[in-house]
Amino acid sequence: MFDLLKVAAHGLFPRLLMGAAALLGATAAQAAYPERPVRVIVPFAAGGGADIVARLVFKGVGEQLGQSFIIDNRGGAGGIIGTDAVAKADPDGYTLLLGQSGPNAINPAVYSKLPYDARKDFAPITQLTSYPYVVAVKNKLPVANLRELIELAKREPGTLTLSTAGQGSSSHLAVELFTRQAGISVIPVPYKGAGPALLDVVGGVVDMTFGDAASASKQAEAGNVKALAVTGSRRSPLLPNVPTVQEAGLPGYEASAWHAVLAPSGTPQPVIQTLHAAIVKVLSDPQLKARLAQDGIETVGSQPADFQRALETEIDKWKKVVDEAGIKLE
Template identity: 40%
Template sequence: MIHRRFLLAAGGALPMAAHAQAPWQPTRPLRMIVPFVAGGSTDVAARLVSDAMGEKLGQPVIVENRSGSGGNIGGEMVARAPADGHTLLMGVTGLLTTNPHIYRTMSFSPSRDLAPVGMCYTSDLVIVVPLSLPARNLAEFIALAKARPGEISFGSSGHGASTHTAAELFRIAAGIDLQHVPYRGSGGAMNDLIAGNIQMIMIQIAGAAGAVRDGRLRALAVTGPHRHALMPDVPTFAELGLPQATATSWGAVMTTAGTPAPAIARLSEVLREAIASPTIAQRMAGAGVDPQSSTPEELATFLVSESEKWGRVVREARITVE
């Protein structure tokens, strides 16, 4: 029930915003906190929308990378910032809807201390395996895993990251036993996969497209509801009879809880305008993410649904972080 606070944070702001006499304007530069290192798709998306938002707001939106603790360090910075609309967070699946179920203790609550502004992007994942693995398709991979329970390992970008929890969702849906090997980012996992040190990873499509195209890895299935333009020949889980394993990672802009309604309304409006730009959409696609916008209340409803979904996976897979 605690995650329904997202709904209160978004819905409570709307009546006030409707009566605002003039659009809210920032009085100084804004910060956009990215809770991961620079260079990844989340960072690229944040920089694209920050530049566009800054132009529309008349103040620059400066991106700051504050990584660590599965995104919790960056999230706490925004949760503890003044509630004046000048500090934003590019939140992701793990930080906003999975970490509260995984971490035994957190110094802040995403649902209590952060307020929704709007969706930014979605990103499908893909299962990839080394060419040395005797599994040419998903059915053969599942059969191999069932024949060798606990012997096949999969890597992820970190304990509790979407690349971990999405793989656990697949493992549960397929009824197989796999060994998790967490890495500090997807780069190390990819290198070990190509070398044959691990047998599978589930990674954002853009991160694996080159290796699949070059024939260094084999793609078995994409996690999204539809085939992806970067891998049009790779089927979805639904096509392969595992619709319950469908999953998408995503990024959403949040701000500090208690931020005045007019500020949230203006930030959300500017964010949606930025995402609607054909130039930004094209650049996001180049980074392997698909632009996705929403109102604050739509995002709040989505966050509740995602929290419930990943909470079930965390409990069934018994994922915990001290």
């Protein structure tokens, strides 16, 4: 009793009550999240792969949390515009980013200046997906497997042409990593997108490409190209008989693209945890897995800390490739 009277005499008791009330109020507010629609910025145009993934995943998240998740497409500048908008948004959980390997891991390596810091300006929530590229060559190229392709490139250095989805794109850097590890030299031919890059391999205009699994597998099944390997750490379900680059003779090689969900740095942890739990539950749905598998995409659902470590590893990995290749974009 004496202690309580002493506390009250010093005016501490009212302050303790006020602090407890504030804490309870903050907890209640966070527990109610989300109380209004959440905006998910996709830094690419509608209809593309990132947009499709965002709409599939956040439809389910909205059902889980009983609130609307509105997809906001803000394409332009290789994903920089939309990504920067999230970096500068209020960290309240009501603006999220559909991240991708390009804007979040590769742009920091290829651009000398970015309006955002990919390591510090975002709170990781989870990696959604992972998907490989397919090493596809034109039918008339006299090779039957990846080892023969590497041997041909070594016999005729600087003569084989290889189309990419654009200078500094994810597929371009996957190519640069491949040529350095294989010790070969090719002529990169940048296109405005993976589709045109693959079509010119089908037409025999260029010798090969690193294409997306969905499109390249269809062309391979139709007999229009030869699929020699996939760039991921394991085989693609779309091409189960096609080995990985590692299996085909280049140990240690791995290059995969991915999607992820991030929030502005400083977003409260209870909000991050609520979103993470809902997203991971959606990713476990067999129907969603089957739908994404049609495009050669696998679901992941990592913990926030694990994704942050993976992201920083990716940034360092591609920075080394970019520096060695002398690639810079302004």
